[in-house]
Amino acid sequence: MDLKNLKPANMEIKVLGTGCAKCKTLEKQVNVAVEELNLKADVIKVEDIVEIMNFGVMTTPALVVDGKVVVKGKVPSVADIKELLTK
Amino acid sequence: MKEKIIALNRHMNGWFIPSLLLPIWIVLYWNLQPIADFVIDDIVKMTAGTHLAETIRFFIFEVPKVMLLLVLIIFGVGILRSYFTTEKTRAMLEGKSLFTGNILSSLLGILTPFCSCSAIPLFLGFVEAGIPIGVTFSFLIAAPMINEVALVLLAGLFGWKVAVIYVVTGLTIAILSGWIIGKFKMEKYVADWVYSVKTNHENEIEDKITFQERIQKGYESVNEIVGKIWVYIIIGIAIGAGAHGYVPEDFLGSLLGNDNWYGVPLAILIGIPMYSNAAGIIPIVSVLIEKGVSLGTALAFMMSVIALSLPEIIILKKVLKWQLITAFVGIVATGIIIVGFIFNYVM
Numbered sequence: 001m002d003l004k005n006l007k008p009a010n011m012e013i014k015v016l017g018t019g020c021a022k023c024k025t026l027e028k029q030v031n032v033a034v035e036e037l038n039l040k041a042d043v044i045k046v047e048d049i050v051e052i053m054n055f056g057v058m059t060t061p062a063l064v065v066d067g068k069v070v071v072k073g074k075v076p077s078v079a080d081i082k083e084l085l086t087k
Numbered sequence: 088m089k090e091k092i093i094a095l096n097r098h099m100n101g102w103f104i105p106s107l108l109l110p111i112w113i114v115l116y117w118n119l120q121p122i123a124d125f126v127i128d129d130i131v132k133m134t135a136g137t138h139l140a141e142t143i144r145f146f147i148f149e150v151p152k153v154m155l156l157l158v159l160i161i162f163g164v165g166i167l168r169s170y171f172t173t174e175k176t177r178a179m180l181e182g183k184s185l186f187t188g189n190i191l192s193s194l195l196g197i198l199t200p201f202c203s204c205s206a207i208p209l210f211l212g213f214v215e216a217g218i219p220i221g222v223t224f225s226f227l228i229a230a231p232m233i234n235e236v237a238l239v240l241l242a243g244l245f246g247w248k249v250a251v252i253y254v255v256t257g258l259t260i261a262i263l264s265g266w267i268i269g270k271f272k273m274e275k276y277v278a279d280w281v282y283s284v285k286t287n288h289e290n291e292i293e294d295k296i297t298f299q300e301r302i303q304k305g306y307e308s309v310n311e312i313v314g315k316i317w318v319y320i321i322i323g324i325a326i327g328a329g330a331h332g333y334v335p336e337d338f339l340g341s342l343l344g345n346d347n348w349y350g351v352p353l354a355i356l357i358g359i360p361m362y363s364n365a366a367g368i369i370p371i372v373s374v375l376i377e378k379g380v381s382l383g384t385a386l387a388f389m390m391s392v393i394a395l396s397l398p399e400i401i402i403l404k405k406v407l408k409w410q411l412i413t414a415f416v417g418i419v420a421t422g423i424i425i426v427g428f429i430f431n432y433v434m
Binding site: 017018020021022023049050052053054056057058059060073 | 172173174177200201202204205207208209211212215280284285405
């Protein structure tokens with residue numbers, strides 16, 4: 001039996017970045033947005049370059065929501081992130 | 088009232104507010120000298136010709152001048168850059184022959200939005216698309232070296248001729264260094280794992296943005312860049328103002344001045360391990376020139392600080408073997424030395 005299907009799946013949010021200042025800012029903003037929206041989401045920081053490249057991203061930081069790249073190469077405002085997460 | 092303006096601005100595709108501000112910009116820009124004179128001579132009533140009065144006059148003329156130029160140029164560059172993305176640039180460079188590729192790549196390096204923290208993903212993305220190493224390097228050299236903030240500051244402090252020479256020589260270094268790296272077929276000195284990286288092209292976002300959003304990008308870049316660097320600019324101009332009217336002290340001059348052949352290489356040797364962005368280095372450049380360092384040496388120092396740095400070398404070490412890093416640093420440093428000499432002896 002697939003245990004994953006038993007509980008409602010959390011939204012999966014990945015912050016891609018190799019550790020630059022902007023990447024940390026994005027991670028912080030995403031956490032704020034998730035908290036303010038009261039979302040059930042796992043925020044994962046991806047620092048491995050090979051994994052980042054697998055998303056086809058050439059400019060960091062980038063934001064991946066449920067496997068889909070929604071932002072790359074910039075740090076959107078908390079309000080913009082909220083909009084992206086509720087779409 | 089505010090709502091009305093915003094609505095009108097939207098109606099005019101975002102052009103309304105900029106077109107309102109531009110005439111104000113022009114009137115201000117062309118009247119900075121009378122405004123500075125008015126403040127010094129009529130409001131503060133300082134005696135014209137004294138060193139202090141001329142220093143302050145220079146300062147209150149230069150600060151708004153450089154700020155106005157910065158805002159206009161960064162706004163324009165912000166809009167222009169919204170037309171370029173790393174993905175489009177990569178697509179344009181695919182399948183280009185070596186020399187043409189180097190020229191195109193260097194030019195795109197100036198125009199494509201780029202942050203040195205993205206150097207590795209960009210490098211991997213280019214290599215994976217089959218773009219030659221030499222062409223990729225032209226991009227990676229031009230992108231940090233030729234910078235709109237440095238351009239404005241050089242123009243403001245030393246004149247447009249110096250600024251143009253900075254761009255032309257910077258481009259030449261990027262084109263030729265990349266071309267040489269390509270000629271030496273240094274592909275084998277890229278870390279082996281790099282060639283096994285596969286990127287997922289399906290995941291690329293199609294960026295369709297309206298013209299209004301491009302103008303918004305212009306505002307954003309002004310906000311971000313000017314907000315970050317204004318302190319350095321004021322410090323840089325304050326130092327320049329202090330030097331204004333003084334005979335340069337021949338302090339560093341004897342060491343790094345025009346007569347010493349080793350001035351340029353020495354400046355570069357000091358500059359390579361240092362790291363600073365273009366705005367932060369300008370105050371140091373004005374100190375150097377104040378202390379009697381010749382312009383070519385100071386410019387070479389600036390270029391080596393912003394184009395080559397220890398942190399960048401450490402980042403690149405992840406994807407390059409030491410042979411290629413050594414070649415990259417050596418070739419770029421040699422290019423900068425030549426530029427420094429040309430400046431010092433020909434100009």
